[in-house]
Amino acid sequence: MNTSTFFPAEWYPQSAVQLTWPHAATDWQASLSEVTRCYVEIAQAIAERQQLIIxxxxxxxxxxxxxxxxxxxxHLHSLLTNDTWARDHGAVTLIEDGKPVILDFRFNGWGLKFAANHDNLLTRRMYTNGLFTAEVHYRNCQHMVLEGGALESDGEGTLLTTVDCLMxxxxxxxxxxxxxxxxxxxxFHLKRVLWLHYGYLEGDDTDSHVDTLARFCDPQTITYVQCQEQDDQHFDALQKMxxxxxxxxxxxxxxxxxxxxxxxxxxxxxxxxxxxxTYANFLIINGAVLLPFYANAVKNQQAKEALEKAFPQHEIIGxxxxxxxxQHGSLHCISMQYPKGVIANHDE
Structure with missing residues (x-):
């Protein structure tokens, strides 16, 4: 694997995770104190285990x-942002001959739904500010609008994605x-692409990002949102998924x-x-998985037990x-992981 080019899975050893912090000029203005407490809890869990870029x-x-x-x-860096969804305005990373290469795709606010003029430039500005050691490729990526939440890699040449988003x-x-x-x-030097033609969540502005529906846990394991309530509006689509x-x-x-x-x-x-x-919107970091919890304690525990089966070597943190x-997103949506070797002077 060290002598090839591949799209690493999220569980590949990480340099750091990026969060883009909420501020009063974002859609979080009305609930800024409450959402900031959530960000602090996430930041605390990450920083206990690895480097965190904010x-x-x-x-x-x-x-x-x-x-x-x-x-x-x-590591705090002051840059202009439109919003806080780092999964989609953050950089995507390849491993090429054992070294990371950063891909800077075009981000246009999920199909021109929201302003993204600052967010689209974040990766380039982070590189200009000396944050990335890895080389940034954007000239061969800017012909495509592509968000990190639309991409699930098994690290071995398989990509899982959805038709509804990419089309x-x-x-x-x-x-x-x-x-x-x-x-x-x-x-991405892929062997194949697995397309999901079904599956959606009401209220999702991303047009069915795969990270809200189904996730690789290892090259042989996929965890996914299962709907068993026949009176739920999602039942038919998620059964087909x-x-x-x-x-x-x-x-x-x-x-x-x-x-x-x-x-x-x-x-x-x-x-x-x-x-x-959605419970599928979890974040894998070094040695742990951060799992979004919601109001139902019983379902929170069920989701935690499911991920304990999927990630037996990781601590599952709700x-x-x-x-x-x-604001129509969750834990994975606000974060972006960077593989080992990406972040300047931040690797152990």
């Missing part, structure tokens, strides 16, 4: 908020499905080990619209993500 507007304010965290592992309007309208697959294979997963085969031609996650309880915004709460879901 992109923020006011370093002194954020440093004060992090006073109970392991500050020696936290959504204002993403890559100049390419058809076959052309998108060819580009993905070329850019489950059947697709059952029909997928590993590179060795065997069925995947599938581990279902419970369907999170219905969560509504202030106007009564359903929010896309984080209350009720504040995050109010």
């Amino acid at each position: 992109i923020c507007h006011d370093i002194d304010v954020v440093k004060a908020e992090l006073h109970n965290c392991k500050l020696e592992n936290i 959504a309007p204002n993403r890559n309208d100049h390419l058809n499905k076959e052309e998108i697959e060819a580009e993905l294979k070329k850019i 489950e059947q697709e997963l059952l029909n997928f085969k590993t590179l060795e031609g065997k069925p995947y080990r599938l581990i279902p996650l419970p369907m999170a309880d219905i969560a509504l915004d202030e106007e009564g619209h359903r929010l896309p709460a 984080i209350n993500c009720e504040p995050l879901i109010q």
Whole structure:
């Protein structure tokens, strides 16, 4: 593997995780105190185990908020941002001949739904500021709109993604499905792409990012959102998604080990619209998995036990993500991991 080019899985050894901190100019303004407490809890869990990069507007304010965290592992950088969804405006990393290479795809606010003029430039500005040791490639990536939440890699040449996202309007309208697959294979040096044609969550602005629905846990294991309530509006689509997963085969031609996650309880915004709460939106870090928790303690425990089966060598840490879901995202959406060797002077 060290002499090849591959798209690392999330469990590949990491340099750091990036968070982009909420501030008053983001959509978090009305609930800034509550969501900041959630970010602090996530930051504390990450910084206990590895380096943490925080992109923020006011370093002194954020440093004060992090006073109970392991500050020696936290690196604060002040850059302009539109919002806080680091999974999608953060850089995606390849490993090429044993060294990381950063890919800077175009981010356009999930198909021009939201402003992204600052967020689209974050990776380049982080590199210009000396944050990345790895080389950044953007000229051969800017022809594609691609978000990290749309990509699930097994680290061995298989990519899992969804048709609804990659074929959504204002993403890559100049390419058809076959052309998108060819580009993905070329850019990420893939052996194959597994497409999910079904599965969605009401209230999801990302057009069905795969990280809200199904995730690789190792090259033979996929965990996924299972809906068993026939009166739930998602029942039909998620049942069909489950059947697709059952029909997928590993590179060795065997069925995947599938581990279902419970369907999170219905969560509504202030106007009564359903929010896309999902237990699939977990973050893998060095030695641990951070799992979003919601209001139902029984389902939280069920999700935790499912991930304990999927990640027997990792500590599973529940984080209350009720504040995050109010802006239609969760724990994985606000974070981006960087493999070992990416971050300047931050590797142990």
